[in-house]
Amino acid sequence: MSESSLPLVTQAMAKNREAIEGLLVHHMPRLRAWLQLRMGAQLRARETPDDLVQSVAREALGELGAFEWRGEAAFRHWLYVKAHRKLVDRARFVGAAQRSPEKERAISQQSGELPLHGQLLSPSGEVASVEEVQRIEKAFGELPDDYQEAISLRRLCGMSYSQIAERMERSEAAVRVLVHRGLSRLALRLGKLREEDNA
Numbered sequence: 001m002s003e004s005s006l007p008l009v010t011q012a013m014a015k016n017r018e019a020i021e022g023l024l025v026h027h028m029p030r031l032r033a034w035l036q037l038r039m040g041a042q043l044r045a046r047e048t049p050d051d052l053v054q055s056v057a058r059e060a061l062g063e064l065g066a067f068e069w070r071g072e073a074a075f076r077h078w079l080y081v082k083a084h085r086k087l088v089d090r091a092r093f094v095g096a097a098q099r100s101p102e103k104e105r106a107i108s109q110q111s112g113e114l115p116l117h118g119q120l121l122s123p124s125g126e127v128a129s130v131e132e133v134q135r136i137e138k139a140f141g142e143l144p145d146d147y148q149e150a151i152s153l154r155r156l157c158g159m160s161y162s163q164i165a166e167r168m169e170r171s172e173a174a175v176r177v178l179v180h181r182g183l184s185r186l187a188l189r190l191g192k193l194r195e196e197d198n199a
Contacts, residue, residue: 139189147182
């Protein structure tokens, strides 16, 4: 993301409503894509990414007063940590509720826009169809957790390798390997899913 959120964050921390709304608009597409990708099939069948985005945004805005600005990537990571906690909480709730399969629903694109999942494979990538979104989510969900974390922090959160290394408590070289191998496995699995769908 080329434009820094610092001016918006500074004004939002002073409770400027326009800045708060601007901050949400600025980060919502990436946050929504990250949430949709990391939800997993079970939660995705019962919750919408838009509902989760709104919930995360409400919580984040309520805690902006305590947030210390350390740069754009750190701000995004702060949002995604909150999003991750929200996913864990919602997954526990769904598991505990043991809702019936009749309440499950297929993926929907209520906003009319497709998520930014293509950025996992290419920084400027775009996804052309709901079917491709589903394939990416399936392939990504089959990756080991450390690959998922490294790829999503790099490609969706925009963190540097050194920042990811600090977050994951690994060396920068190890993180580079995780991202490279994870993307390779993701691309291979995605190719196989496309072949299966077109067979």
